[in-house]
Amino acid sequence: MAAMAPGGASSSEIYKGHAKRLLLPTWLVIGVFLLVPVALMATYSVLTKEFRGGVIWEFSLAAYDQFFLDRGLFGDEPPRIEWTYLTIFWRSIWQAGLATLLCLLIGFPTAWFIATRDARMRTVWLLIVTVPYWVNLLIRTVSMKFLIRDEGPLNAVLLWSGLIDQPLGLINTNLAVQLGLFYSYLPFMVLPIYAAVERYDFALSEAAADLYAGRWTTLRLVILPVVRPGLIAGCILVFVPSLGAFLAPDLLGGAKSFMIGSLIEEQFKGAAGNWPFGAAAAMILMSIVMVVLLVYARAQTREATA
Amino acid sequence: MTGTVINIDRVVKRFGTFTALHEVSLDIAENEFFTLLGPSGCGKTTLLRCIAGFEPVSGGQIRLHGEDIAPLPPFKRPVNTVFQHYALFPHMTVLENVMFGLQRLGWSVVDAEGRAKQALELVHLSQFLKRRPGQLSGGQQQRVALARALAPEPKVLLLDEPLSALDLKLRQAVRMELKQIQRETGIAFVFVTHDQEEALTMSDRIAVMSDGHVQQIGAPREIYEAPVNRFVADFIGETNLIEVPVLGIADGMAEVSLPGGRALRCPTPLNRAVGQGVLSLRPERIDLCPASEADLTVIATDQVYLGTDIQLKAQLAGGQEMTVRLQNAQATRLPERGAEVGLKLEAGAARLLSA
Ligand SMILES: Nc1ncnc2c1ncn2[C@@H]1O[C@H](COP(=O)(O)OP(=O)(O)O)[C@@H](O)[C@H]1O
Ligand SMILES: [Mg+2]
Numbered sequence: 008m009a010a011m012a013p014g015g016a017s018s019s020e021i022y023k024g025h026a027k028r029l030l031l032p033t034w035l036v037i038g039v040f041l042l043v044p045v046a047l048m049a050t051y052s053v054l055t056k057e058f059r060g061g062v063i064w065e066f067s068l069a070a071y072d073q074f075f076l077d078r079g080l081f082g083d084e085p086p087r088i089e090w091t092y093l094t095i096f097w098r099s100i101w102q103a104g105l106a107t108l109l110c111l112l113i114g115f116p117t118a119w120f121i122a123t124r125d126a127r128m129r130t131v132w133l134l135i136v137t138v139p140y141w142v143n144l145l146i147r148t149v150s151m152k153f154l155i156r157d158e159g160p161l162n163a164v165l166l167w168s169g170l171i172d173q174p175l176g177l178i179n180t181n182l183a184v185q186l187g188l189f190y191s192y193l194p195f196m197v198l199p200i201y202a203a204v205e206r207y208d209f210a211l212s213e214a215a216a217d218l219y220a221g222r223w224t225t226l227r228l229v230i231l232p233v234v235r236p237g238l239i240a241g242c243i244l245v246f247v248p249s250l251g252a253f254l255a256p257d258l259l260g261g262a263k264s265f266m267i268g269s270l271i272e273e274q275f276k277g278a279a280g281n282w283p284f285g286a287a288a289a290m291i292l293m294s295i296v297m298v299v300l301l302v303y304a305r306a307q308t309r310e311a312t313a
Numbered sequence: 314m315t316g317t318v319i320n321i322d323r324v325v326k327r328f329g330t331f332t333a334l335h336e337v338s339l340d341i342a343e344n345e346f347f348t349l350l351g352p353s354g355c356g357k358t359t360l361l362r363c364i365a366g367f368e369p370v371s372g373g374q375i376r377l378h379g380e381d382i383a384p385l386p387p388f389k390r391p392v393n394t395v396f397q398h399y400a401l402f403p404h405m406t407v408l409e410n411v412m413f414g415l416q417r418l419g420w421s422v423v424d425a426e427g428r429a430k431q432a433l434e435l436v437h438l439s440q441f442l443k444r445r446p447g448q449l450s451g452g453q454q455q456r457v458a459l460a461r462a463l464a465p466e467p468k469v470l471l472l473d474e475p476l477s478a479l480d481l482k483l484r485q486a487v488r489m490e491l492k493q494i495q496r497e498t499g500i501a502f503v504f505v506t507h508d509q510e511e512a513l514t515m516s517d518r519i520a521v522m523s524d525g526h527v528q529q530i531g532a533p534r535e536i537y538e539a540p541v542n543r544f545v546a547d548f549i550g551e552t553n554l555i556e557v558p559v560l561g562i563a564d565g566m567a568e569v570s571l572p573g574g575r576a577l578r579c580p581t582p583l584n585r586a587v588g589q590g591v592l593s594l595r596p597e598r599i600d601l602c603p604a605s606e607a608d609l610t611v612i613a614t615d616q617v618y619l620g621t622d623i624q625l626k627a628q629l630a631g632g633q634e635m636t637v638r639l640q641n642a643q644a645t646r647l648p649e650r651g652a653e654v655g656l657k658l659e660a661g662a663a664r665l666l667s668a
Contacts (some may be wrong), residue, residue, distance in 0.1 A: 033457030043618045210400035213367055216387040218461070232404045270315075 052286035058063070060280045070287035092270070092288070099266040100295070102181065102256075103249035106188035107196075110245045111238065113189070113195030118237075121197070122204035129205075136197055144191060148254045151187055152178065155259075179261030187255030195244035203237025239303060247296055267292050318343050318378065318469055318501045319364065319593040325372035326359050326525075331357045335525045336373065340652060341469065341503060346495050349505045350512040352548070357505040358397075360522075361471050364503065377468060383655050388417075393462035395472040399454050399510070407433065407457050408442040414465040428628035432460040459491075463498060470495075472504045475510065488515055509549050513537065521545050531597050541582045543666045546593040553594040553635045556668060561588050567665040572629050575608055577658065581665035587605035590665045596638040598662030601646065607655025611635055623647065627654060 052070050054062040072078075077089040119133040139147065155161050157174035165171045177183045211233060215225040231238070253268030260266075267288065274285025319341040326334035333356045341347045349357045362368040366387035374381050382390055393414065401408050411432055414626055415425035433439050436456040446454055455475055462470055463516065475491075476484045492515045495502045507511055512519050513533040520537060521528045521544075529541045540546035547554060553587075560568040560576065567581040569592060583590070604610060611627035614634075625637040625647070639647070648654045 208398075208400065210396050211402060212397065213365075213387070214394070214396060214400040214402070215413070217365060217366075217392075218465070219388045219417035220413070221388055224417065229402055233402075235404075 013205055025029050037124035046298070048286045048289050048293075050286075051282055052290050054282045054283050056281050059278050060282060062282050067283070070281070070283040074283055074291065094268055095225065095265055095270055096291070096295075098264075099250055099268070102184060102188065102264070102266060103246050103252075106185055106192065107246040107248045109185060109189045110193050111242060114193060114241060115200055115238070118197045118200035119204055122201050122207075133198075133201070137194055140194055145254055148187055148258050151190055152258050155183060155186065178259065181260065181264050181266070182261040184256050184264045184266070187259040188249045188252060191252065191255060192245040194251055195248070196241035197242035199244065200234065201239045203234040203240075207234055235266070243300065243303065251292060252280065316343055316378075317341065318345075319503070320376040320379070321360070321364075321373070322376065323373035324360070324363060324366060324370050324375060326356070326515050327371040333525050334363070334370075337522075337525070337527050338373075339520050339527060339530055341501055344499050346492060346502045346504065346515060346517045348506060348512045348516040348519045349507060349522060350506055350519050350548075351505055351528075355505055355522045356525040357507075357522060358394070358473055359503055361394070361473055361503065362468070365392055365394050365471055372515060391468045392471055393465060393467040395455075395458045395462045395470065395475045397473040397475070397477065399458040399478075401448075401454055401457055401461070403446055404444060406443050407438065407449070410446065410457055411461045412462065413465050418465060429460070429464055432464040433457075435463065435497070436460045451478050452487070455479060461492070463494070463500070466498075467500060469501045469503060472502060474505055474507070476506070477508075484511075487551070491515065513549070521548060538661065539580070539582070540593065540664065540666070543591050543593070543668075546664065546666060550595050551638075553596060555592045555594065555629070556632060556633075557590055557592045557665075559587050559590045559665065562665075569665055571608055572631060572633075573608075573610055577608065578664060579609055579663035579665055583665065583667055587667060589668050593664045594635075594658065594662055594667055596636045598620075598659045599637045600657045600659060601637075601639070601648070602655045602657035604653065604655040606657060608658045609635075609656040611654050611656060613650055613652050613654050615650065616647060625654075627656075
């Protein structure tokens with residue numbers, strides 16, 4: 008238990024006081040780089056658009072209206088649900104979810120493999136996994152495009168080996184976007200799972216085997232539940248940026264793979280942009296992410312108090 | 314005698330070039346409380362892991378009721394383990410932990426729950442069914458681990474230093490309880506410890522190990538009173554080891570020459586005459602006596618008060634240290650520091666071992 012300091016306050020209270028001051032830089036960063044921009048976005052989303060980009064400081068819900076409601080070409084019909092943007096959102100969620108699943112399926116065995124090497128090889132493997140990420144995301148995504156396009160090395164090798172007789176036509180498909188997202192965010196899945204597996208006590212697996220559980224049963228009933236926090240952290244870290252990604256869908260996907268990130272990006276680019284609409288779309292995206300995180304946090308606290 | 318459950322036949326275990334077990338052979342009988350005793354690193358855990366199936370043996374065989382179990386993976390061996398650090402499943406309740414093995418064996422939830430509750434009752438833990446392991450004390454966790462391993466009624470229960478993580482008071486209480494549970498269930502226990510007191514108080518038989526070799530197998534009394542070599546004599550209990558010239562050996566008795574010149578007859582496991590031997594003298598079988606009757610003469614150097622006993626430290630003429638244990642009731646006639654003291658060796662005090 009906490010030892011009592013002579014003054015009567017327990018030492019843990021003293022440390023808590025220190026801890027508050029230690030958090031100051033964090034609060035500063037969160038304030039300046041998160042809260043202020045979000046407030047700015049929220050404000051822009053309820054202003055009136057200026058035709059050449061920018062905003063007019065006049066309150067308006069036009070952006071949200073445009074997002075959710077279809078009032079016909081001339082804006083005079085009774086409002087119906089506008090499906091254009093909801094479809095893009097739905098596609099994004101679906102794409103991000105699939106990318107997350109793909110990262111999980113590849114990331115878990117990878118993390119497991121690394122965490123079960125000896126200490127020196129672990130460092131080497133972690134380096135191998137993270138080194139590609141020293142290169143800028145844009146450049147990596149462009150190289151992916153060069154790799155998988157019809158004239159690229161992937162198709163060349165497959166054609167040469169006789170496995171296919173015409174190019175795969177990967178570029179501008181959802182699959183290409185999947186590959187791009189997977190490649191962009193895999194380490195965000197591997198690293199948290201690695202951290203969880205590294206802390207995993209392998210005596211638990213032995214205990215399970217000792218109690219008549221085969222390998223798959225042990226995986227399902229012991230390993231996965233115990234490393235679950237790492238799995239969930241990895242999924243969040245991949246899902247959230249995938250949802251708002253615009254490089255992979257822009258460069259690798261076609262018109263049919265258009266995602267929220269690109270939609271928002273377009274609103275702030277050039278004369279065709281619509282800042283309030285972009286801001287509104289960003290706010291809606293953020294709300295979705297918040298809901299996902301809140302549901303997760305709820306589940307965690309319920310678990311902890313159960 | 315009851316039959317043999319586990320027959321360990323010349324088992325060798327190597328880790329790379331290092332040999333952790335050298336042709337270990339021993340039999341464990343049904344209903345037996347069998348202890349593997351030895352210093353840290355002597356291979357106790359390794360032997361247990363070979364029996365459980367976590368380590369393949371490098372040579373020899375382990376038989377369960379006469380059948381080689383080498384082809385069986387751990388989850389097919391009717392053997393359960395109480396792990397040193399318990400290895401309880403942290404995400405399951407106490408009850409779920411104990412039900413785990415039963416459900417893997419195909420028991421229905423209702424039956425498994427009934428049996429699990431019985432097992433938890435046996436270890437006096439019925440009030441914590443819904444808790445998670447993290448919410449229990451070390452002693453309680455140890456009981457959950459025991460109940461979890463007992464519930465499927467294994468042929469053999471393996472326990473790897475299950476008491477080592479508990480504090481002294483609790484450890485002593487749990488010893489007797491563990492022994493009683495073993496008697497009640499009739500399951501053979503293979504109990505690993507480095508604590509000789511634990512081994513002596515709980516076991517039907519003990520195998521003393523060192524450096525991957527079995528040194529001696531026998532009942533506690535046999536191990537203590539008739540150690541076969543210097544290692545066992547030294548490791549089990551306290552002893553004084555003194556090098557002496559051997560005059561002769563016949564029929565399990567040796568004649569040696571004590572420091573100071575007196576001759577002494579004492580038992581020995583040796584059967585061939587050797588020039589030099591080691592005499593093991595148990596400190597509690599040595600008494601003070603007048604110099605004229607003394608087997609050994611020493612100079613008293615120190616006293617340690619132990620409550621029921623008093624430990625007298627002394628030196629032989631050659632400078633060698635000796636320890637004598639005297640009952641506290643006799644404390645009145647304790648010699649002063651530096652005084653010359655006569656020592657009498659009582660029956661069973663001495664045993665000659667090879668040097
Ligand atoms: N997996 C392993 N790899 C290499 N050496 C090991 C391994 N497991 C145990 N050893 C060695 O085998 C010897 C016996 O270990 P162990 O059975 O754990 O001893 P004990 O349980 O008696 O303390 C030790 O020297 C230990 O270092
Ligand atoms: Mg051990």
